[in-house]
Amino acid sequence: MTTVIYSKQLIADPALPPIPHGVVVVEGERIVALGRPEEVRVPPDSTVIDCREETVLPGLIDTHAHITADNRYGYALESHEALDLPTLVLRGSMSLRDDLASGVTTMRTLGDRDDVELRFREAIRRGEIPGPRLVICVRALRPSHGTAAMLAFPADGPEEIRRRIRENFFLGAQCTKIFATNVQNGPGFLDYLRGDLTGEPAYTQEELRAAVEESHALGMKVAAHAIGGPAMRWAMEVGVDSIEHGNLLEEQDIEWMVRYGTYLSDPNLQLFFDEETGFETFPTWKYDWWREKVERAREQTARYLPEAIRAGVKVCLATDSTHASLWREARHLVGLGVSNRYALLALTKHGAELLGIDDQVGTLAPGKIADLIAVRGDPLVDILALRDVRMVMQAGRRCDPQRSNLGW
Numbered sequence: 184m185t186t187v188i189y190s191k192q193l194i195a196d197p198a199l200p201p202i203p204h205g206v207v208v209v210e211g212e213r214i215v216a217l218g219r220p221e222e223v224r225v226p227p228d229s230t231v232i233d234c235r236e237e238t239v240l241p242g243l244i245d246t247h248a249h250i251t252a253d254n255r256y257g258y259a260l261e262s263h264e265a266l267d268l269p270t271l272v273l274r275g276s277m278s279l280r281d282d283l284a285s286g287v288t289t290m291r292t293l294g295d296r297d298d299v300e301l302r303f304r305e306a307i308r309r310g311e312i313p314g315p316r317l318v319i320c321v322r323a324l325r326p327s328h329g330t331a332a333m334l335a336f337p338a339d340g341p342e343e344i345r346r347r348i349r350e351n352f353f354l355g356a357q358c359t360k361i362f363a364t365n366v367q368n369g370p371g372f373l374d375y376l377r378g379d380l381t382g383e384p385a386y387t388q389e390e391l392r393a394a395v396e397e398s399h400a401l402g403m404k405v406a407a408h409a410i411g412g413p414a415m416r417w418a419m420e421v422g423v424d425s426i427e428h429g430n431l432l433e434e435q436d437i438e439w440m441v442r443y444g445t446y447l448s449d450p451n452l453q454l455f456f457d458e459e460t461g462f463e464t465f466p467t468w469k470y471d472w473w474r475e476k477v478e479r480a481r482e483q484t485a486r487y488l489p490e491a492i493r494a495g496v497k498v499c500l501a502t503d504s505t506h507a508s509l510w511r512e513a514r515h516l517v518g519l520g521v522s523n524r525y526a527l528l529a530l531t532k533h534g535a536e537l538l539g540i541d542d543q544v545g546t547l548a549p550g551k552i553a554d555l556i557a558v559r560g561d562p563l564v565d566i567l568a569l570r571d572v573r574m575v576m577q578a579g580r581r582c583d584p585q586r587s588n589l590g591w
Contacts, residue, residue, distance in 0.1 A: 185210050185229040186553075186579065190239035192561060193217065195547040197240070197527035201563065207239065209553040212579040216549055232581065234557040237573050240527065241547050242288025242554030243509055244534030245315065247406070247427055247449035247501035249334055250295050250303055251275040254460065254505045271296060275303065279314030281507040283582060286572045288554040289534070289544055290315035291501075293360040293406055293427070294323030294334035301355050313582060316554075318538050320406070321351040323360035324394070329385040330365035330378050331408075341393035348397045358538075359398040363391060363407040363414045363423075376467060380476040382412020382431050392421040404539060406448065410480070411436070419443045425499070425537055430455070430480040432487040440496045446537045449501035450488055452515035453508060455481040460505055489519050499537055500529045510569035517566045526566055553579040 186209040193205020195217060206223040208216040216223050251271035255278075275295075282290060292300045300319040307314045323335035324347055338347040348359055362385050367378040386394075391407070391414070398405045404424040409415035411431025418426065419439045425446040429436070432447075440447065453460050455477065462468060462477045492498055500512040513526040535545025543552050555576050560568030575583040 185215075185226045186232060186581075187225045187229045188232045188234055188239060188555070188557075188576075189220075190234045190557065191236055192238045193547070194238060194240040194527065194563070197524055197531060197546075201238075204235070205239065207547060207553075207555065209576070209579050212552055214547060214549055214551050214553050217547055232574060232576075234574055237557035237559055238561050238563075238568065239555055239557045240562070241531045241545055242556055242575070242577065243286045243530045243569075244499070244538070244545060245282065245287045245290040245501050245509060246425070246499040246534045246537055247503055248282070248290050248292050248506065249504050250279060250292055251299060252295070252334065252504040253278045255507075268296060268299075272299060272302075275299065276312050276314075278506040279303065279307070279312065282315050282502075283313050283575060283577065284572065285507040285509065286556040286558070286569065286575055287315045287507075287509060288556070288575065288577045289318065289538070289540070291318040291320075291358065291406075291534075291538055293320050293358075293408075294331065296334075298322070298354065304355070316544075316577070318357045318540075319355070320358050320360040321354045321356040322347070323362065323408075324348075325362040326366075326385050326390070328366045328368075329362045330367050330375060331362060332367070332370070332375075335360075335362060339390075341390055344390055344393050345397040348394060348401070348403075352401045352403065356403060358403050359394060359405045360427075361386065361391070361394050361405065361407050361423075363409040363418045364412055365408070365410060376470070376473055380410055380430065380480050382410055382415065384412065384414035384417070386414065388414075388417040388421065391418050391423070395422045404537070411483075419445045430484045432483055432491065434487065434490070437487065437491045437494050437496060440491060441494050446497050446499055446533065447488075447491060448499040448537065449503055450484060450498065450512075450516075451503055452484070452500075452519075453505060453511040454503075455484055456515040456518065457511055460508065460511060485519055488516075489521055492521055492525060497533045497536070498525075498529045499534045500526070510567065513562075513566050513569055523563050523566050527562060530569075 325335040535541035557574035559571040
């Protein structure tokens with residue numbers, strides 16, 4: 184079946200000028216042609232999707248999410264481990280549905296309970312539930328004294344780390360997630376908070392090197408949770424593919440990212456800057472010592488993230504535990520003085536490059552998978568246009584929430 188999408192404006196690649204009134208022709212799961220109306224032959228009897236009042240652009244890519252953790256449900260993170268698995272799975276299914284409806288067609292998931300990432304990925308592949316195409320780590324890894332016990336599995340020493348990575352690969356992992364920084368002195372939630380937003384090393388450089396060597400030998404990229412400090416630089420030196428968060432970024436860290444070509448993923452901008460969804464709305468804001476940590480990380484993010492981008496660091500945006508909210512991340516990136524065009528790159532092309540699937544998604548071109556969305560307005564002028572998603576196509580199949588065939 185051939186489908187043709189007509190647009191008011193087509194952003195095939197955010198790095199390139201948009202195409203006025205651009206046309207995209209899709210055959211099955213793939214794009215077969217795109218360009219100006221006079222350049223594209225539209226086969227007769229094609230199914231028409233009329234987006235002539237919207238901007239059409241590539242499907243969004245969320246490079247860091249946790250399926251069953253979702254701040255929108257209003258429960259504290261410490262409740263995640265205590266909640267029963269069926270409830271978490273039901274909520275996760277709803278969150279993935281909303282992610283897809285918000286324009287996210289591909290998502291990398293970086294830690295969850297048991298093996299739910301694998302189960303969700305296979306259910307989506309079988310067409311049983313709607314959701315983004317998932318790139319999964321199966322089980323995130325932390326040292327025994329590391330942070331985020333509710334989302335990660337313990338692995339200590341180079342040999343155990345290598346064994347866990349091999350097990351993940353056997354189970355179907357496509358990437359590795361490790362907690363390079365942050366330790367936790369005690370099992371309680373306040374212990375977790377006291378250990379969060381620091382640059383304290385968790386893994387040694389030797390352990391990080393083992394994780395990278397083993398993962399890369401298996402063809403998997405490595406995402407390192409690292410807020411700042413020496414372990415973040417150790418991780419870059421041994422070859423991790425992305426630093427996750429980096430909210431205590433310093434000037435010297437920018438030099439390291441440029442030197443090693445390390446991506447910066449999920450700077451968690453809405454947590455630091457959003458009045459509706461950020462840290463200031465959480466019950467933990469009552470703790471003076473926590474506010475001080477947040478404010479320090481906020482200041483360093485505001486100062487050094489734009490500097491990193493100007494220096495050539497590639498940033499990818501993500502929602503972490505606040506699903507269907509990539510537009511908020513883009514809004515706050517632009518609020519830090521970054522261009523709308525760069526924000527769109529951080530939502531599409533950069534994510535595809537980081538995940539190693541840029542030959543398939545991230546931009547629109549003949550031969551690529553037909554992942555695309557339509558939004559009301561022009562995100563190159565007003566980034567908030569990303570809030571108003573009117574159409575979602577994933578692998579050639581229209582799956583926006585207005586479509587009744589989804590059963591949403």
